[in-house]
Amino acid sequence: MTKSEVYFQKYCRRAGLKRSGQRDKVFNMFLKTEQHISAFRLFEKIRKQGEKIGYSTVYRTLRLLVKAGLAQTLTFGGETHFEHKFKHKHHDYFICSKCGKTIEFTSPTIERIQNRLAKKYNFTPQKHTLLIYGLCINCQNKQ
Amino acid sequence: MTKSEVYFQKYCRRAGLKRSGQRDKVFNMFLKTEQHISAFRLFEKIRKQGEKIGYSTVYRTLRLLVKAGLAQTLTFGGETHFEHKFKHKHHDYFICSKCGKTIEFTSPTIERIQNRLAKKYNFTPQKHTLLIYGLCINCQNKQ
DNA sequence: AATGAACTTGACATTCATTTTCAATATTGT
DNA sequence: ACAATATTGAAAATGAATGTCAAGTTCATT
Structure with missing residues (x-):
């Protein structure tokens, strides 16, 4: 378990959320992604791995990550992009x-x-x- | 006629556009507006003066102003804002x-x-x- | 002043990303 | 195992941006 994972699971627990495989999938793929990414592209990336996931779940989880302070958004090209915030220097x-x-x-x-x-x-x-x-x-x- | 007005009318002429009262209304209200403004708020502002105008016209004219180099856009809060570019320092x-x-x-x-x-x-x-x-x-x- | 080709207008439709809804499913504490 | 509560994802709703098109306007030319 990386520090981010521990932090995230603790955050979820404190927020009264239940553990879920889908949420973990999104979180893990986000962690693996170094560059900023849009909700839709992250969704595609997970699907391409053969995983079953809905767009809403990806979207909701990303919003949760922002709330938890692990991600932040930047908007350009008419799209919202998500990038790391936790233990990553700002770009x-x-x-x-x-x-x-x-x-x-x-x-x-x-x-x-x-x-x-x-x-x-x-x-x-x-x-x-x-x-x-x-x-x-x-x-x-x-x- | 201010410098911006001359510049704009010249630009339109060169681009093969015809003069129009509606376009002038949008342009004038944009000139009067010192702060950045969204297409919709500019539309409202003109309407509130009792002028008749369509949203499309406002939107199109603002896009034209950007093309002409008189305005530039910035996006935040899920909206596009237009601000001056001609003879105005950047903010x-x-x-x-x-x-x-x-x-x-x-x-x-x-x-x-x-x-x-x-x-x-x-x-x-x-x-x-x-x-x-x-x-x-x-x-x-x-x- | 009349003509006609080209531009403008604005109500409405469409697109596209984002966000919400809700019924079915899964998780968790007791 | 049960009940309470959270999660999921397909589908619908939202909202800003953009496109459409028939009716109106402009303007160089006659």
Whole structure:
């Protein structure tokens, strides 16, 4: 049992939820997925493994993960994407306007400035989303 | 005629579009609106002035403004918001997770770092969205 | 001013992701 | 084993974004 698993099971128990195989499937597949993923793609990924699962269950579990603090959402391209939050460092993204490719990056300096500005505006930050749209190197060249 | 108006009318003409009162209404109300606004709220705002207008027209005109480079979109709270782009400096946002209030801010330093990172990743930036979610001072106190 | 090709309008329909519903099924404490 | 309660997933509902199209408007040309 990884730390995330322990944390999640404890969270569920405290919330008065019952253990369920379906929920575990979603949780495990989410854990295995390093990059951000949409509810639908996660659903497909589980089905492709031959597992039987409904979309609602995937959706509900992801929402639960967010509530539990294990995941967080970011919206782009008209879709909600879920990414790790627990024991994972935060990412910002470059998104290619043409091909949709995403490149993750991190910047401690940006984070630091954000916190400073938040304080200045009497704002307690919880999470943030930084999306930079533009052209990736491929799409620049293809013209 | 402001510079934006001249620019917009020229753009329309070049694009082979005809002049129209409805389009002007949308454009003018958008100009008057300093903060970001959703298509639906802009639609309401025009209607409340006693003007007759269809939602499609508002929506289409806003999309046109984006294409013309006068507006840009940012998505949060499950809605697309339109903000000025022409002769307006770019804003980043604090968004209160509780009451939805937004606070605009700018940070030249963050912009600079973004450009540096983009270069490092061979990415040509076009626009960006920085949303910091958290609690505004009111919601912190209300507990 | 009349013409006609092309653009605009807005009510309505459609699409698509997200969210809810609910009857059948599974889990858990006693 | 029982009862209370949670889970599941197919189907329906929601809501924002986008497309459709017949009727109306614009504008260069005659």
